[in-house]
Amino acid sequence: MTEKPLVRRCMRDQVRDVLLERILEGTYAPGHRLIELELAAEFQISQSPVREALRELEAMGVVESQRYCGTRVRASDVREMQEAYELRAILEQNCAQLAVPLSAQTLAALESDLQDMQMSAAMQDVMCYSQAARSFHRHIVVESGNRLILQIWDNVQVRARLPFVAHYLVEELREFAAVHEPILRYLRNGDGVAAGDALRAMMQGLSSRMALLTTSHQVDSPEGEQAR
Amino acid sequence: MTEKPLVRRCMRDQVRDVLLERILEGTYAPGHRLIELELAAEFQISQSPVREALRELEAMGVVESQRYCGTRVRASDVREMQEAYELRAILEQNCAQLAVPLSAQTLAALESDLQDMQMSAAMQDVMCYSQAARSFHRHIVVESGNRLILQIWDNVQVRARLPFVAHYLVEELREFAAVHEPILRYLRNGDGVAAGDALRAMMQGLSSRMALLTTSHQVDSPEGEQAR
DNA sequence: AAAATATATATTATCGATAATTTAACGTCA
DNA sequence: TGACGTTAAATTATCGATAATATATATTTT
Known part of the structure; x- marks a missing residue:
């Protein structure tokens, strides 16, 4: 090795x-x-x-x-992932409100991320999509101006295990990417409340989806190496 | 020693x-x-x-x-404390909404904490007040049912340096304790939204107060032992 | 055979010592 | 004097070894 x-x-x-x-x-x-x-x-x-x-x-x-x-x-259990998305819903809703109005530069970055998302969604490239989506959302948190929230968000982000989640949603990546369009539009118009509400709804939707995984799939079950 | x-x-x-x-x-x-x-x-x-x-x-x-x-x-600078209270405002507002309706047991605990706060406020016992206030707010976060948020809150709580803040507000502890009365009332009535709004307002008020400290007081200036 | 107990093994927690590095103090030379 | 290099002192980072502990295995007891 x-x-x-x-x-x-x-x-x-x-x-x-x-x-x-x-x-x-x-x-x-x-x-x-x-x-x-x-x-x-x-x-x-x-x-x-x-x-x-x-x-x-x-x-x-x-x-x-x-x-x-x-x-x-750690095996990130379903409950924790659900909680992570619930928390992201709260944080990102508020960050959107704090972030507006956005600079032209930031809007351009978001635009770019969105394009990456749509591109990789079309190609069903999960890792690439995850990265672009992460960047999109993170920009909003950064622009909230609250460094502490950014720190927390980065931490929660790890627990949300987006690459893992995206894998299960690979068929729907296009739709998820599309949901970001109105959010970007709201942000461009300076409507932080609407953008925040949309972000929150999206994250809560994901949180609910996590709950469904509980029954249908066995999440993160250690395969090769088990507890003794 | x-x-x-x-x-x-x-x-x-x-x-x-x-x-x-x-x-x-x-x-x-x-x-x-x-x-x-x-x-x-x-x-x-x-x-x-x-x-x-x-x-x-x-x-x-x-x-x-x-x-x-x-x-x-670490010398927790004013900005960070401000950000901590801004974040607490967001978290606790949402936790109150998630927490209702509260069990009789929890309500009793909140009642007890509030009494402790009023008692120690009257005696201007800063440490005691901080502890009671911390307990009051933490109960609400616990009852939100989101363990991840609790974990984050505990972390943020440390950065908020309540004992330090309370020291500067020692003359007003009574009023701060009093603000908790309507919050408890809302919670008892199951009105999570109203309780959340009140909590948020309180925390944002503290956040603003932190900003004022910037100019009036030199916060956390190391006295005895300096950086070299 | 089942339960209980002792032994062995694997792994972490702690120790005491050394190496690496930074900062401060000192001296040298222009 | 002041810039510069050099040594000295202080402290962290890492090492290798030992102690403490948990789990697994073997042994005894009933």
Whole structure:
């Protein structure tokens, strides 16, 4: 397993980034155990930096660990994803209101993101769609001017697992992209309330969809590596 | 400096809690340096658990550290506090809506908190007031049923530095306590929207007050211990 | 055979020491 | 004097090893 040489920048940060990447990309499935000394051996470093990286990931909510029992990738259950979308609904509704009026520059960026969404929706490119959608929504949060909310949103975003969700909605990506059109229109007209309401409705719709996954699909069930 | 014996429960957690307490109580003023080996010596443990505790506090946003340069208590600037109250306004407004109708038990708890607030307001006991107010608002967030929001709220709560804010508002604690009366009444009547609106107004009022502190007071200026 | 107990193993939590790095203090030279 | 380099001191980052603990496995007891 060859990996980048891990030089310059403290080991801890590098390990964190590598592990986070692996988790988000799915290399480490939910439930996968992360053993400190094993990882230390792989990276050819000692236990300490690995340990600290894991603690950081734990604070971020992507792994969880129990005293003396090890650390494993969190299986984001349906309930949590639902809650994440419910929270996003609230945050983004308000951010839209705070963000208007938007600069021409920001509007252009949103326009560009929307085009990317429509393009990738047509090609059913889930990863690409997720990225564009994330960018679209994030711009609105940024423009709210509240850095704390942005920080929180970024955190919640990780838990919302959009790439995962988009995968289940691959047939409907076009429709989801289309929903963003009126939102952009409202924003362009400076109607933050309408844009906010539309954003909220969209997110709450997704939240409801999450609930349906509970029964139809088994979400994030660890396949290869199980709890013992 | 005698302290609790720090036994049972991993050292890291105990250290974290002690340090957090000291920071929130003001024993460690903003800007205060936290030196790993110094703390390790005080607690009679090694550097590692102290270090991990500091990393955790950093993730919580109460301290900040630079590579090889040490860790110090964050000076929560006015802007951040303002943003925190703006966010609380949004979260609590929505939580009130989600929380109704409340159980008799919860209403009783809110009633009790309100009494504590009025009592401590009368005695100008800032710490006591802060605690009661925190409990009051937290109950509402808990009853929203959204655990993720609760998690976020707890985090934001730390940044809002209520004890600090309350100190500046000590003369007005009575009035602030009184504002909670109609909120409780709305909640008792099951009017989540009205309660939410009132909560939001209160929080936004505080947010505005924070802005005023910018000019009139020098907030959180490290007195004893300075940056070098 | 089932329950309870002891042993073994795997892994984390902590330790004490060293390496790496930053900042401050000092001295040198133009 | 002041810019510049150099050493010294302070502190973090990392290391390698040990202690503590949980889980799994084997053993005994009833």
